[in-house]
Amino acid sequence: YRLAYLKTHHPAEFCAARLAVWGGYYSPRVYLAEARRLRLNVQPPHVNHSDDAFTLDRADRQTLWMGLEQVRELTYHTRAAIRQTRPFVSLDDFLVRARPLHVEAVNLIKCGALAGLCAQAAALAQVQREPWHGRHAPQLRLGLSAEVTAMEAISIEQRAAWEKEILGYHVSVHPLDLHLDRLARENAISSAAIAEYVDQPIALGGVRFSHHHVQTASEKMLLVDMEDQRGWYQVLWSGAALQRARPLIASREPVLVRGRVRADRHGRPLVVGATLHALTDEV
16 A cells, blocks of 8 residues: 555656666566656666666656666776766766776767767767777867767667667667657557547557466466557457467567457456557558
């Protein structure tokens, strides 16, 4: 009851606390999806805002910053230096005072941890062009050339790939964001609108984060938990539809779900799955 009270009356603090211990009983993906459903702003680590674990922004109380310890190859020494010497006002300021290793600087730039302090593409190009050994020395300053500063912005596809590679999760970019045109062509709805379509066929995008086996007297079924940019929903698969969909259900790739909305015994909307397609395929 205490957790239910906290989630109801202090949802941002509740999600921050659960994500700080990486979810507890449920996968972190469940709490990330729930945070999105609650319209909280989930952001990658940032050198001026993040502690080691997930942190609730002290100013707006609506932004969740992923922790610095989630950044691949970021050492305890550098995390401590970041906390002790921030705030930073530029890439050079960060490099001179935090003195990261070269790989740490590259990974921090790639995952967006220096957003607002420098142009991501230009900073990454310059850091990769002028690597250093050991910790960054205060006398080393990166003068960004006109050629570098004129570089185009990083694409959403590249940002998504870097977040998955360096953080282990998509944070600022949801996998479905890479398929918005396809979802629009399929007239896909969001999970927030499912209750409006009871007893109607729908299409919607999603990424699986868990599943549960359901046994009835006559057949075995699979209840699959899916998430999109607005939250999470459940799809019930059975019979021939389950057999056709099983290979894609086993993956964590973004998919297009087609089915019909029903109300479960508690009156909550549930999608009865009919077909499942990878969003990279043409239907």
